[in-house]
Amino acid sequence: MTGTLDPVVGKPIDRVDGNAKTTGGARFTAEYPYPNLAHAALVHSTIARGRIVSVDTTAATAVPGVIAVLTHHNAPPMKPASKASRLNLSTLVSGTSVNFLNTDQVHWNGQPVAVVVAESGEAARAAARLVRVGYRPSESVVDFATAQRDAKPQPGNALMPSGAKKGDAEAALAAAAVSVDLRFTTPPLNHNAIEPHATTAAWDGDRLTVHETTQSIDWLRSHLALRFAVPRANIRIVAPYVGGGFGGKGSVWPGTLLAVLAARATGRPVRLSLTREAVYRTVGGRTPSVQRVALGADSNGKLSALVHTSVSYVGRVGGTGEPVTSQSRHLYAADTMLLRQDIVEMDLIPNTFMRAPGEAIGTFGLEAAVDELAYRLGLDPIELRMRNEPAVSPVDGHKFSHRLLREVYALGADRFGWANRSPRPGSMRDGRWLVGMGVATAYHPAMRFTADVTVRLSADGSVLVRCGFHEMGMGAATAQAQIAADALGVPFEAVRVAYGDSDLPAAPMAGGSIQTATAAGSVLAASEKLKRRLRSLARRHGTDGVHHAETLVRAGLPAIEAAVGSGTRLGRLASQARLMSTIMRDRRWARAACGAQFCEVRVDPDTGEVRVTRWTGVFDIGRVVNPKTAASQMRGGIVMGIGMALAEETLVDPRTGRIMNPGLAGYHLPVHADIPPIDVAFLDDPDPTMPLGIVGAGEVSITGVAAAVANAVHHATGRRIHDLPITLDKVMSA
Structure with missing residues (x-):
């Protein structure tokens, strides 16, 4: 564009999501409304290792409002988790290898052994306290000393x-x-994020929407596709706001799986919000x-x-x-x-x-x-x-x-x-x-990984950056808007960033302090592609040296877009190859x-x-x-x-x-x-x-x-x- 703008990278810009969060406008996982929404609560094991020999749900099912009590006797099947592979990093997202409610085995004190689904959270929790489970304990190793x-x-x-x-x-x-x-x-x-873990899951045939407290949107999507035997494309993970993660929301824990399982079993949208105690019992530390x-x-x-x-x-x-x-x-x-x-x-x-x-x-x-x-x-x-x-x-x-x-x-x-x-x-x-x-x-x-990004410039001068990265309170969207503004020479206020949704181009887990640099690399690369196309358009339409938007107007284009990576099968394979190449190349440095x-x-x-x-x-x-x-x-x-x-x-x-x-x-x-x-x-x-x-x-x-x-x-x-x-x-x- 003509003239120059002061760089905004390096400036203490207010967070773009600050107003929504301070006024209550930000909607978190347990706040999404669904018609006919049911609520779930977990029943936890009281032994460290052994087998379930009996489950009595009589008193629980008698609680008014209870829809179902799921145990290993009546739960729908799930596929087991894949073995971890460094060639497919999404396999690393499984918190445990347990196939919950598809087994009578107990592996730790607190493992979920039943799920109660009811019309209200209060009814679900009250009924969960009434489920009686009998065990045959085995010898266990629980004393670290x-x-x-x-x-x-x-x-x-x-x-x-x-x-x-x-x-x-x-x-x-x-x-x-x-x-x-x-x-x-x-x-x-143990983890104590300000927002405890929660899942809202809704099935529509073989299509699944999950609102989730996750810092690993893309890998969670792959994991659920495997566990529930549906195409990856049929699953949408929505997580625009996450109230703290710190690693505790990087893996898939039983609450997420069992909320999805309960929604499939009951045919209703199900919300499972963990209590603080349930976080300790079911989420690693x-x-x-x-x-x-x-x-x-x-x-x-x-x-x-x-x-x-x-x-x-x-x-x-x-x-x-x-x-x-x-x-x-x-x-x-x-x-x-x-x-x-x-x-x-x-x-x-x-x-x-x-x-x-x-x-x-x-x-x-x-x-x-x-x-x-x-x-x-x-x-x-x-x-x-x-x-x-x-x-x-x-x-x-x-x-x-x-x-x-x-x-x-x-x-x-x-x-x-x-x-x-x-x-x-x-x-x-x-x-x-x-x-x-x-x-x-x-x-x-x-370290840095790879991220898919699209950058779109419209004829009104606005810019849209799309990337499924995560915002857990660190100001990620604000930082990427600053980077895009400087890369394209537009005002910060002209940039909007879409994030926190698996419908967007895929980003890696927000962990290892990799997200900002990883997303920035792709935002910069996509911006360079966009500028090259703009220069080509400007040469053809004689608009060298004028505002970007004027070039699009004269070219008769409402917008142009550039991308790094793609969500196709070949695109995902290419992203995996890019990731492995980046990791190997970066090993030469400390x-x-x-x-x-x-x-x-x-x-x-x-x-x-x-x-x-x-x-x-x-x-x-x-x-x-x-x-x-x-x-x-x-x-x-x-x-x-x-x-x-x-x-x-x-x-x-x-x-x-x-x-x-x-x-x-x-x-x-x-x-x-x-x-x-x-x-x-x-x-x-x-x-x-x-x-x-x-x-x-x-x-x-x-x-x-x-x-x-x-x-x-x-x-x-x-x-x-x-x-x-x-x-x-x-x-x-x-």
């Missing part, structure tokens, strides 16, 4: 290596002038871990050995190995390294992704151990890190695509006032409170978002109470598309990390495998009074190997947080806490 002795090496793959070895780290550790050898533990954690971190160094702090090993669990019927040692492959230039991840299979609900899986808990062990080594060396913890900053990735020698940790630490130390810290533990006070300052490195690997977390705490010396009183986080996430929404993501991740550090813990009965605190009454989350003002800053330096230089935000923000809190508590008290969460009793007894 005793199961660890049976742990085996975790299988690795191209996307998630499970270990590494460089030299003889154990020998170097034994010979080191100064060393630490520490054991850390982290507990199981983060595995517990036991970690060993051992570091050896010379008297100047140069690392000669780095050992990081872990044990975590997966469910016997599903789950993903937690990459606990991921960050340890890249952060420090140790001469020798030994990284190993072991897993044990248990009869518990399969674990799943939870914000920054692996690094969130792995940075706790590694960064607390680095802090301890700094004290033993008499070095400032930042100085020790800088003395061991690698030039290339320490394990494989790959070049860093973009690494500015030195700059991150320099800016963070300045903003936080690190120079005012007295180095001796227990030496800083504010009245009766002990004051401590801690620091830790944040780290999360960066690419990550990183940052520095600075924490100040006050500790009551008499009670052990810990209060986080100040926080600064400085991050290198490449190009920052929208600093307002990006800073909000970072603050959210830091809050989540403070919860992990000080409060969160899922309590599992080691005799029965039953979760004992399934809900917010017993599972403690930080509230407003627990969180100080959080200062967030970005370097805003583009990564030249990524679309628009975007690396990825969100997940990196939780990494390093627990370690920064633990390190601050140590500085305040001289006591090193090795086991999360950091509670009063641990502070007092350390």
Whole structure:
């Protein structure tokens, strides 16, 4: 177009969905009206492993309003889930391998064993409490503390290596002038998104519409097509607004399948909204871990050995190995390294992704151990890190695509006032409170996948971007509108983004901090195609140098469109090939978002109470598309990390495998009074190997947080806490 517009990428634009969400106009999964809508509730098993021997539904069916009680005796059949394959990533979306209500087997305490469908949610829940199920229990493995002795090496793959070895780290550790050898533990954690999981399912013959709390629209569609034996094209997934995901809505859990099954069985639209307790019983969370971190160094702090090993669990019927040692492959230039991840299979609900899986808990062990080594060396913890900053990735020698940790630490130390810290533990006070300052490195690997996109320019000057990506509160639609506006040289207000629907071009799961860069790459490519066509039209119609819309008017075209990818069978195969090529090509780089977390705490010396009183986080996430929404993501991740550090813990009965605190009454989350003002800053330096230089935000923000809190508590008290969460009793007894 003629003239130039100020770029909008990099500006703190208000969210395009902000008005709808703050005024109640946004419609979430459990709010879609359907005529003749029925409601469902789950009946959960009370044993960890065994078989169902009897089901008595008499009292349940007598409840007024009950339409059906589905059990393994009368439920329609489902196809079993496909085995996971890295050649077809949609197969990875299955939360478990259980064929619910098509089997009498029980695999964890809480597994759904019946579904009640009724005219109201109240009637369904009341009847579900009256279903009586008899079991023949089998021997089960539910106590993580005793199961660890049976742990085996975790299988690795191209996307998630499970270990590494460089030299003889154990020998170097034994010979080191100064060393630490520490054991850390982290507990199981559960998802508590502001919107609990819900499904509204409606069949019309063999066509299915599902409104779903999902962060994996396209892969969910493929999964349901397989399980219910209908063509993929017959299924529509609608999820324009999702009230938080954090990984818990990335897989397909039993509530979704059973809502669809109940709708098929009853011939009515069915809504299944999980209670908080049902979320804990049927949706996986983060595995517990036991970690060993051992570091050896010379008297100047140069690392000669780095050992990081872990044990975590997966469910016997599903789950993903937690990459606990991921960050340890890249952060420090140790001469020798030994990284190993072991897993044990248990009869518990399969674990799943939870914000920054692996690094969130792995940075706790590694960064607390680095802090301890700094004290033993008499070095400032930042100085020790800088003395061991690698030039290339320490394990494989790959070049860093973009690494500015030195700059991150320099800016963070300045903003936080690190120079005012007295180095001796227990030496800083504010009245009766002990004051401590801690620091830790944040780290999360960066990847990109492929997305299909169409970009349409109309003769009125408006632009429509269509892509089935996900909006879970991170401002995705706003960011992509900014990117498209700059790419096409149109005002931000002229761009509309359609998302959150499987009728749109397919996008990958919103996970791994990949969505913004992935969608941006396709938006940019489609915009370039569109501009080439515009230039061709302009040459033919003599409109060079005028507004885009004028070119279309003179050409007699209401609109033109450009696309990347397609939803045809051949198009999907081409997208799969593009994805594999992208993954293989990107393996030559060590690419990550990183940052520095600075924490100040006050500790009551008499009670052990810990209060986080100040926080600064400085991050290198490449190009920052929208600093307002990006800073909000970072603050959210830091809050989540403070919860992990000080409060969160899922309590599992080691005799029965039953979760004992399934809900917010017993599972403690930080509230407003627990969180100080959080200062967030970005370097805003583009990564030249990524679309628009975007690396990825969100997940990196939780990494390093627990370690920064633990390190601050140590500085305040001289006591090193090795086991999360950091509670009063641990502070007092350390």
